[in-house]
Amino acid sequence: MTTGVRRRMGVDERRQQLIGVALELFSQRSPDEVSIDEIASAAGISRPLVYHYFPGKLSLYEAALKRAADDLAGRFVEPREGPLGARLLRVMRRYFDFVDEHGPGFSALMRGGPAVGSTTTNALIDAVRQAAYVQILSHLGVTDPPARLELVVRSWISLAESTALIWLDGRRIPRRELEVQLVHDFAALAAVSAAHDEEMGALLRGALADEPADGPFTDLVGRLVALAS
Structure with missing residues (x-):
């Protein structure tokens, strides 16, 4: 500074x-x-x-939020290379890097801070969510998502936000565990949707096709099998 x-x-x-x-x-x-x-x-x-x-603190605050929002949206950019689970885990690590480094700022961005309900703040938050949504779809190789897939992806983004905000309030769960858990959450949401819809089933099978034995998705399956034993 x-x-x-x-x-x-x-x-x-x-x-x-x-x-x-x-x-x-x-x-x-x-x-x-x-x-x-x-x-x-x-x-x-x-x-x-x-x-x-x-002209005032609010305008400076909104300008700072714009920079933070651009930074946060960029954390979801990831090359479409390698297994999906590993890609999502790298995204979550960069996401929590931001949360860890900008705790009060992240809370202000997601909750609106002094500008709660302002058009500018709401637009910034929506832009971050939309950027994350587009990036996740790109990882899945989908340009025209079916309704169930849109529901899964947008629900997962909201879950990541709320998880990060709760974690900031005391940091009672190790950060690395939460990053992996959120990747597992994505797979779980997709699996539940796939159980009700064949199109989602085909998408999920494609996403898991190149998942390695030591990947986060395979780890989740192993944990669930052990739980059911």
């Missing part, structure tokens, strides 16, 4: 600096607890100069 250092910057450079400073502060504490004075001090500029670039 830049502190107490004044130097001349261009308009866009200064705006980006302020967004970065605000995002770092919002990642450490709830945005409600961060003042414009703190942001100005951390950026090495005066309070009036902050208002020169942003």
Whole structure:
């Protein structure tokens, strides 16, 4: 974080600096607890100069959320190479990297923070969810998903969000266990849907076709068999 250092910057450079400073502060504490004075001090500029670039704390907050949302959406980008289970596990690890590094900021993004119900905040959250949805479909090689598949994928994304938010409240379960559990959750949701729909069954069989013996999906099957024994 830049502190107490004044130097001349261009308009866009200064705006980006302020967004970065605000995002770092919002990642450490709830945005409600961060003042414009703190942001100005951390950026090495005066309070009036902050208002020169942003009309108020809400506009700066929304700009910081936009950067965080873009970062979070990018965590779902994964090359379509290798078994699906391993790909989803890498996605979940990057997702929880973000959650771990930006705890209060993540909570503010998902819950709306000081901008609860604002059009901008809702649009940012929806954009993250849609980016995640599109990426998961790409991993499955599907461009026109049937209704049951859409339900599974969107339900899983919501589950990942709620799991991360609950985990942040005390971190009582080891993070690595939750990452694997969420991959298992995806397989379980897909399997239940496949039990009711042949099209989903074909998609699931295709996804599992190249799953290795040490993959997370195979691990889930082993755990369920052991549980039923």
